[in-house]
Amino acid sequence: MKNFLLGLAILMALAIPFSLKAITVLEPYRIGEMLVYPIEDAANVFGRDIFPDDEETKQKMNAAYPRPESPASINVFLVRYANKWILIDTGLGTKESKIMTTFELLHITPRQIDIVILTHNHADHTGGILDSTGKARYPYAQLWISMEELASGRLRSEDPDPTLKKLSDTYNKRINTFEEGTEILPGLIAHLAPGHTVGHAVIEFKDKMLFIGDLLHAVKWQFANPEICSAFDQDDAATVASRVRILNMAADKKLVVAGAHLPYPGLGTVKRNTDVTDRPAFRYFQIKGYDMALPKNR
Numbered sequence: 001m002k003n004f005l006l007g008l009a010i011l012m013a014l015a016i017p018f019s020l021k022a023i024t025v026l027e028p029y030r031i032g033e034m035l036v037y038p039i040e041d042a043a044n045v046f047g048r049d050i051f052p053d054d055e056e057t058k059q060k061m062n063a064a065y066p067r068p069e070s071p072a073s074i075n076v077f078l079v080r081y082a083n084k085w086i087l088i089d090t091g092l093g094t095k096e097s098k099i100m101t102t103f104e105l106l107h108i109t110p111r112q113i114d115i116v117i118l119t120h121n122h123a124d125h126t127g128g129i130l131d132s133t134g135k136a137r138y139p140y141a142q143l144w145i146s147m148e149e150l151a152s153g154r155l156r157s158e159d160p161d162p163t164l165k166k167l168s169d170t171y172n173k174r175i176n177t178f179e180e181g182t183e184i185l186p187g188l189i190a191h192l193a194p195g196h197t198v199g200h201a202v203i204e205f206k207d208k209m210l211f212i213g214d215l216l217h218a219v220k221w222q223f224a225n226p227e228i229c230s231a232f233d234q235d236d237a238a239t240v241a242s243r244v245r246i247l248n249m250a251a252d253k254k255l256v257v258a259g260a261h262l263p264y265p266g267l268g269t270v271k272r273n274t275d276v277t278d279r280p281a282f283r284y285f286q287i288k289g290y291d292m293a294l295p296k297n298r
């Protein structure tokens with residue numbers, strides 16, 4: 001049932017018409033020696049239909065945000081760190097994807113990308129890894145994905161995952177796997193946060209920033225109610241455990257979080273909501289004063 005719902009929900013979410021508004025290109029967000037360029041691959045919202053419709057859940061969601069939709073986005077993050085260009089997730093890879101046009105506005109080409117890190121294997125994160133002819137979009141990049149996520153695709157021989165198969169055929173010897181605590185580069189650390197998918201991971205820039213992938217989807221409902229899972233989450237219990245553990249870590253270490261589905265530009269901080277005492281609850285604060293658009297002809 002969950003698999004059916006998952007497929008249905010992804011289809012519904014991806015069928016939402018994408019905004020045709022102009023591409024926004026922001027000045028990079030500077031944190032330590034890292035520059036982060038948030039890229040809005042596509043605009044998005046999440047409706048209530050991706051969440052359970054029992055009365056208790058509805059009441060909790062109403063209390064947090066009594067509207068039919070939570071603002072969202074499909075973000076990828078281009079990072080300049082240690083003299084390398086690093087891309088965290090690759091977007092949808094459909095004709096609506098804005099990542100390549102944004103690259104042009106930033107005067108970056110896919111050939112310059114040194115490292116691509118995939119938080120997990122869902123189409124809105126891995127879709128842009130190949131170009132329209134099926135070739136590697138990032139021909140010189142080393143690819144990183146968790147060992148569990150790669151194995152989950154390879155092990156299902158009766159239902160081989162086409163994305164992972166294509167990905168491993170195309171990137172061949174340039175696929176690297178990480179485990180909990182692997183340093184992809186000095187100071188850039190992978191943490192496993194399974195549940196949403198079996199090998200879902202978040203990436204920490206040591207003590208400063210955390211790229212959280214799909215740790216949660218709907219900003220208005222799931223920080224307040226981290227126990228509520230969307231139909232995208234494969235294993236609810238594991239997802240909630242990872243979500244609470246990682247959000248606590250972000251709050252404790254005062255990390256800036258970068259979310260694939262947080263409203264663009266997807267950067268903020270997390271605090272525990274101490275008004276709620278019977279369960280974990282959090283608040284999200286989007287980073288303010290960070291809205292300087294670059295001139296389009298830069």
Ligand SMILES: [Zn+2]
Pocket residue numbers: 122124125214260261
């Ligand atoms: Zn996603």
